[in-house]
Amino acid sequence: xxxxxxxxxxxxxxxxxxxxxxxxxxxxxxxxxxxxxxxxxxxxxxxxxxxxxxxxxxxxxxxxxxxxxxxxxxxxxxxxxxxxxxxxxxxxxxxxxxxxxxxxxxxxxxxxxxxxxxxxxxxxxxxxxxxxxxxxxxxxxxxxxxxxxxxxxxxxxxxxxxxxxxxxxxxxxxxxxxxxxxxxxxxxxxxxxxxxxxxxxxxxxxxxxxxxxxxxxxxxxxxxxxxxxxxxxxxxxxxxxxxxxxxxxxxxxxxxxxxxxxxxxxxxxxxxxxxxxxxxx
Amino acid sequence: xxxxxxxxxxxxxxxxxxxxxxxxxxxxxxxxxxxxxxxxxxxxxxxxxxxxxxxxxxxxxxxxxxxxxxxxxxxxxxxxxxxxxxxxxxxxxxxxxxxxxxxxxxxxxxxxxxxxxxxxxxxxxxxxxxxxxxxxxxxxxxxxxxxxxxxxxxxxxxxxxxxxxxxxxxxxxxxxxxxxxxxxxxxxxxxxxxxxxxxxxxxxxxxxxxxxxxxxxxxxxxxxxxxxxxxxxxxxxxxxxxxxxxxxxxxxxxxxxxxxxxxxxxxxxxxxxxxxxxxxxxxxxxxxxxxxxxxxxxxxxxxxxxxxxxxxxxxxxxxxxxxxxxxxxxxxxxx
Amino acid sequence: xxxxxxxxxxxxxxxxxxxxxxxxxxxxxxxxxxxxxxxxxxxxxxxxxxxxxxxxxxxxxxxxxxxxxxxxxxxxxxxxxxxxxxxxxxxxxxxxxxxxxxxxxxxxxxxxxxxxxxxxxxxxxxxxxxxxxxxxxxxxxxxxxxxxxxxxxxxxxxxxxxxxxxxxxxxxxxxxxxxxxxxxxxxxxxxxxxxxxxxxxxxxxxxxxxxxxxxxxxxxxxxxxxxxxxxxxxxxxxxxxxxxxxxxxxxxxxxxxxxxxxxxxxxxxxxxxxxxxxxxxxxxxxxxxxxxxxxxxxxxxxxxxxxxxxxxxxxxxxxxxx
Numbered sequence: 001x002x003x004x005x006x007x008x009x010x011x012x013x014x015x016x017x018x019x020x021x022x023x024x025x026x027x028x029x030x031x032x033x034x035x036x037x038x039x040x041x042x043x044x045x046x047x048x049x050x051x052x053x054x055x056x057x058x059x060x061x062x063x064x065x066x067x068x069x070x071x072x073x074x075x076x077x078x079x080x081x082x083x084x085x086x087x088x089x090x091x092x093x094x095x096x097x098x099x100x101x102x103x104x105x106x107x108x109x110x111x112x113x114x115x116x117x118x119x120x121x122x123x124x125x126x127x128x129x130x131x132x133x134x135x136x137x138x139x140x141x142x143x144x145x146x147x148x149x150x151x152x153x154x155x156x157x158x159x160x161x162x163x164x165x166x167x168x169x170x171x172x173x174x175x176x177x178x179x180x181x182x183x184x185x186x187x188x189x190x191x192x193x194x195x196x197x198x199x200x201x202x203x204x205x206x207x208x209x210x211x212x213x214x215x216x217x218x219x220x221x222x223x224x225x226x227x228x229x230x231x232x233x234x235x236x237x238x239x240x241x242x243x244x245x246x247x248x249x250x251x252x253x254x255x256x257x258x259x260x261x262x263x264x265x266x267x268x269x270x271x272x273x274x275x276x277x278x279x280x281x
Numbered sequence: 282x283x284x285x286x287x288x289x290x291x292x293x294x295x296x297x298x299x300x301x302x303x304x305x306x307x308x309x310x311x312x313x314x315x316x317x318x319x320x321x322x323x324x325x326x327x328x329x330x331x332x333x334x335x336x337x338x339x340x341x342x343x344x345x346x347x348x349x350x351x352x353x354x355x356x357x358x359x360x361x362x363x364x365x366x367x368x369x370x371x372x373x374x375x376x377x378x379x380x381x382x383x384x385x386x387x388x389x390x391x392x393x394x395x396x397x398x399x400x401x402x403x404x405x406x407x408x409x410x411x412x413x414x415x416x417x418x419x420x421x422x423x424x425x426x427x428x429x430x431x432x433x434x435x436x437x438x439x440x441x442x443x444x445x446x447x448x449x450x451x452x453x454x455x456x457x458x459x460x461x462x463x464x465x466x467x468x469x470x471x472x473x474x475x476x477x478x479x480x481x482x483x484x485x486x487x488x489x490x491x492x493x494x495x496x497x498x499x500x501x502x503x504x505x506x507x508x509x510x511x512x513x514x515x516x517x518x519x520x521x522x523x524x525x526x527x528x529x530x531x532x533x534x535x536x537x538x539x540x541x542x543x544x545x546x547x548x549x550x551x552x553x554x555x556x557x558x559x560x561x562x563x564x565x566x567x568x569x570x571x572x573x574x575x576x577x578x579x580x581x582x583x584x585x586x587x588x589x590x591x592x593x594x595x596x597x598x599x600x601x602x603x604x605x606x607x608x609x610x611x612x613x614x615x616x
Numbered sequence: 617x618x619x620x621x622x623x624x625x626x627x628x629x630x631x632x633x634x635x636x637x638x639x640x641x642x643x644x645x646x647x648x649x650x651x652x653x654x655x656x657x658x659x660x661x662x663x664x665x666x667x668x669x670x671x672x673x674x675x676x677x678x679x680x681x682x683x684x685x686x687x688x689x690x691x692x693x694x695x696x697x698x699x700x701x702x703x704x705x706x707x708x709x710x711x712x713x714x715x716x717x718x719x720x721x722x723x724x725x726x727x728x729x730x731x732x733x734x735x736x737x738x739x740x741x742x743x744x745x746x747x748x749x750x751x752x753x754x755x756x757x758x759x760x761x762x763x764x765x766x767x768x769x770x771x772x773x774x775x776x777x778x779x780x781x782x783x784x785x786x787x788x789x790x791x792x793x794x795x796x797x798x799x800x801x802x803x804x805x806x807x808x809x810x811x812x813x814x815x816x817x818x819x820x821x822x823x824x825x826x827x828x829x830x831x832x833x834x835x836x837x838x839x840x841x842x843x844x845x846x847x848x849x850x851x852x853x854x855x856x857x858x859x860x861x862x863x864x865x866x867x868x869x870x871x872x873x874x875x876x877x878x879x880x881x882x883x884x885x886x887x888x889x890x891x892x893x894x895x896x897x898x899x900x901x902x903x904x905x906x907x908x909x910x911x912x913x914x915x916x917x918x919x920x921x922x923x924x925x926x927x928x929x930x931x932x933x934x935x936x937x938x
Contacts, residue, residue, distance in 0.1 A: 117635055120921060124876030125894070125913040129643065129906055132898055205758070212760055213880055218898055231763060235884065240769045241781060248770060252763030259758035334842055370844035378842070383835040386854050388861075388933055397853075398843045432933045448843075 009272055015264040022261025029072055030079040037069035041225050049237075049244050059246035061230075062237035070225050071250050077215075077226035078258060081142050082208040088146025089207070090153055090200040097157025098188060102165060102180070112158070118151035124213060131219040138221045145210045153199045160192050194273045201266035205259045212255050227251040285310045285488050286331075286456060289344035293326050293335065293512075298559045300326050300339065302512040305585075310350060310455065313482055313489040315499030315520065317535070318509035321556055324492045325379065327509070328458045331490075332376060333358065333366045349373045349455045372402040375449040379461040381441040385433040391444055392429030395451050402452045418447040422477060439470040446477065450485070457481075458490040463498050475502050496535055500524060508532045511557050511567035514585060518592030528594035528601055530572045566595070574598065574605065621929070629922045636914040640907050641685045694911070695904030699896065704908040707893060712912070714784060715889030719878050721805060722812025730817050731863065734824025738832060738859075739851060749825075753818030761815035762880035768807045769884070779807050782886040808885040815877045816870060823866045827859040834858075861932050868924040871917045 010016035029036075038057075045064030052059045058067035100111040130144045164170065164187070173183050214220055215228025216235070230251040234240070239247045286308040293301035301323040308314050316324045330341045345358040347369070356369055378384050386394055395418065396411045406414075416426035422443040433441060442462065449457050459478065463471040479502050482489055493499055499506055500520055507517040508531065516529040527533045534552050554571040557563055563570050569579035578597050587593045588600040688694070694704035733753075737746045756764075773781035780786065784804050791797035831837065832855055840850045882891030890909050897905035929935050 117632060120632055120872075120914075120918060121636065122872040122875040122913050122917050124872075124879055125910045128879075128894065128898060129910050132901065132903075132906060133643065209758075209760060213762070213876065216760070216762055216880065217883065217895060231760075231766070235762075235766065240766050241774060243770065243774050245770055248763075248766050252760055252766070255763070256755065256759040260754060263754070263758060332842060334838070367844045367846060370842055372844065376842055378835065378839055380835070384839045386836050386840070386858070388857055388931075389854075398845075401844060434934050445839075 009268055010265075013268065015268055019261045019263075019265035019268065022257060023265065026075055026079055026258050026261070029075040031076075033072040033075050037066075037072045039066035039069040041065060041070045041073040049239065049242055049247065051244075052246050058250050059244070061233065061247055062239065067230075067247055067250060070230055071227070071254060074225045074227045074230060074251065075254070075258075077138065077221075077224050078208050078211060078255070081138065081145065081211040081226075082204045082262075084142045085145035085149065085207040085211070086200050086204040088142065089149040089203050090196055092146065093150035093153025093199075094157050094192070094196050096150065097154040098161055098184060098192070100154070101158040101161025102184060102188060108158075111154075115151045115154045115158070118148065119155065123148050123210070127210060127214060128217065128219065131214055136219060136221055138224060141211060141214060141220065144214075145207050149203055149206060149210070153196060153203065156195055156199055157192055160195055161188055164188055164191055198266060198270045198273055201262060201269060205262040205266065208255065208259055208262070227255050283310075283348075284308060285312070285348055285350075287344070287346045287348075288331070289346075291327065291330060291341065291343035291345065293323070293330055293339055293341045295339050295559070299562075300512055300559055301330065301341075304343075304509075304512075304514055306507055306514065306517060308456070308488055308490065311482065311486045311488055312505065313491060313503045315503035315506040316490060316492045316509060317494065317496055317499055317506055319494055319556060322509045323512040324509055325460055326512075328376060328460055328490065328492055331358065331458065332370055332374060333361065333363070334370075334376075347373060347456070351455070368402075371398060371449075371454065372452045373454050374456045374458070375452070375454045377442075377445050377449045377457065377459040377462055380465055381445045382438065382465075384445055385441070387433055390430055390432060391436075395429070395448055398448065398451050414451070418450060419444075421450070421481070422447045423473070439466060439473070442466065442470070442474060443477070446474075446481075450481070450487075453485075454487075456488045456490070458492070460492045461494070462491070463493065463495070471498070478502055496524075496539055508535070511562065512559065513567060513595065515568065515596070516592075516594045517585070518589070518594075522589065522592050526589070526592075526601075528588050528592055528599040529568075529596045530574055531568050532594075533601075533604055566597075621935075622926070625922060625925050629918050632918050633915060636911060636918075637686060637689055638682075640911060641682055644903060644907055689911070694908040697897075697905045698902045699900045699905070704904050707905060708890065708908055708912055711888060711890045711893045714887060715878055715882070715891060717801075717805065718808055718812060718882065718887055718889055719874055721809040722816060722877075723874060725809070726813045726816035726820050727867070729813070730820025731824045731860075733817075733821045735828055735851065735856060735859075737821070737825045738828030741829060749821065753821045756814050756818040757822075760880070761811055761877045762884050764814055765808065765811035765881050765884040768811055772807060780804050781807075782884075784888055804885075804887075808881050808887050811881050811884070812874075812877055815881075816874065819870050819873070820863070820867060824859060824863055827862040827866070828855060830862075831855050831859045861928065864924055864928045864931065868921050871920045875913045875917060 010020055034041075043065055045060065047056070047060045047064045049062055050056060050060045050064075056066050056068065058071065061067055061070065096111050096115060100108045100115070126148050127144050130148070131140060134140045134144075170183060170187055173187060211220070211226065212228035212231070215226050216232045218232060220226055220229050220232070222229075228251075231248070234244070234247045234251070284307045288307070289305050291301055291304040292299060304323075304327060306314070316327065318324055326335070326339070329335050331345060333341070335341055343359065346355050347358055348355040352373075356373065358366070358369065361369065385391065392412075392415050395415050399406060399411055399414060415429055419426045419429055424440060424443055424447070428436065428440065428444075433444075436444065446459075446462075449459075462474055462478065466474060475498065478489060478491070481487055482502075489502070491499060491503055503520050505518065506520050506523050507514050508523075508529065509515065510531050516523060516527065516532045518528075523532060524536060527536055531552075538551075552571055557567055557570070565580040565582050566572070566575070569575040572579065581597070583595045583597045585593050585595040586599075594600075692705045694708070696702070697704050697707055700707065733749055737749045740746045769781045772779045780803065782804075785797070785800050786804075789800070791800065837850060837855060840854050841847065878889065879891035879894050881887070882889045883895040886892060890912060893905060894909045896902070897909065
């Protein structure tokens, strides 16, 4: 099967269409959520834990706030944290991977050991410990997630750099007197970027889930509404026992759908750069 | 009819395009037939269709009849279902696959795998009998029986090839197909494997279909040879006759490319062009676009006909008593 | 050289664990020590702070603190819980069996069910059943496990009240026999274990499926078929055993996720395990407990990885005879 160009893959496959739609909708809501929300998300009222009605499409929370508005506004946090943390993770992982793979020797040994350590350690407990020690803000959340998710990218990049390093064009460049920075910039980096990109898209999905989990456990930014904090509030106020499905189902569903969309796009891009992964080829 | 195998008008299609096109041949008991041709000409596909092991997506048609000497009734392979074939496979006809590197289950002992196959086709064999059979088989192919209790990865390439031959013989079939048994082996191993096959044929009365792109290999071990091109048989006949006096330009060119000890040092000119695309075959003779002797007549399909005693060729100009000088690079008539 | 290989793996595991201890120490001493956290409590007076500093050994130089910490950890002295005033190790000891019960049940069912589904999907690649299973696993992979837990409570504990919505036992009941008590626990285990299983199911399914798909393309599978073996036997006796090998190594990647799931699922169901302990410690800012659970979680994952390595070593003859 010949490699189609990525635009075709996005349009022709149902995965591409679905992922693209989800991403587009999420992006739109993240930007314009506060503007299009019918109610201010924090606004409490006396209509506590009411089921969906004409006034409140998804009912109300335990403080009488509109669930639908919260859902819309919460999109921004998930998208922001997801993308920002993934970018940090990508930059860190690539830097470590390239340094480790290209320079070898002790640099490699130390960085590789560091990488393996981060890969083995369970991520959520690590994030919990880091987040609890610091003040609960979005920036902290982004930093914590980004600083704990880079090892996967690092490992992939390192493996790729190791193979690239031995290739003829690198040897030739060095023989011609090219410096390391030049080689990395013009030979190593361009050949690793597709891999980094594919991996980062999947990290976005993981970051979104991580933010939701941390917020759910109470480590999120209390001044911001996110889907995770919605679930946290719902749980803490006994919404499940009260049967308030309108409060409990939408935030989790939103997380699932967004993660699904992003993941599908990530898998699609992985297949594009690695034809071996395609099952019909 | 006393022949062991009779193949009539075998055709294998992939989405309507022929990979194997109207192939017919017979095989006598104990006879060795060589199937020659370049890669992609349909040799392996033919072999797989004899066992009805074609990958899904390929459809086969045509008659295949096997008459094992130990059976009363002939086996109509073409009519057998998958369940019906499971009884036939290995028991009456077996196949030594190309490239023995990964042909055995890596997590099971070799003797266990041979034993499994024996038990599959024979009831009421005792453990001791099976064990004795396995030792016997391994010794026959020139391996020490102790190697049986090893894993595949602990054996060398040549040893693995021999194990595959031993496996192929395990149920005492009357016909063994060997697909490129010497490719990927060094010259010394090649000679040993060929000697082994020859010895097995004489000792056990096995019929052999030997598939190879290497005519030298076929010359040593086979009685008759069939040359395939683009899914069709273009020449067939006794090995000596075909090699001494080929009757098809393709066979001639294949023979020319074999180095001759004591002959001139130059290389024969390569055959220009490449094998045709099965999706878009040339009109008439499949070889004519690359044939230095082709004319207008070659646009009509040449039938495979007897042009010398026991020798058939699919060429309008056969029989050839001598071969004219080759004109430099004629690309031939092609529509 | 199996002995050497094994020793190497164990040494690596120990080294990793040592770095966890080091990390733990520096994190809590450097990023914030208990007294400054305590100082945020409105009631702490300067005298109390000085006393706490002495108690925690914070007046010693850093190196001294570190060696003390390592020595204490080795003795399983992980400090005192700020909330309960009990030794952290005791809290962990009480909670650990419950987590093992939950995680063990969930992992076992997920592995068995997921592998079985994976084999089916691989042998029916491209067909509707394969697509359905793929879709299902994709959904469980993308959904937060605690959300699934909440939905399970909603459906099976509130709307159709078959199962309890939390805790590990019905409170305040005197059980006539061990069997009755076990049955009660089992009833409480169903929903949380289901949530855990669903979380892991998708991963194990995908791993087994891709492993099977790879194995089915191998030459020896074609050879087995050529010997006249029935397809179900080829799959069962030759494809599946070979597909299990990558499953062991690849599922080792899941162990971290298992821990994460344990934390959130136990929280939802008030299941008295390490996860619930962690959740309470988060709320109470109980740093000794947080440190302790982080240590135990890391140790658990390291141990599980080691076990997976050993298991793989015993299953794959190619590794053994190198």
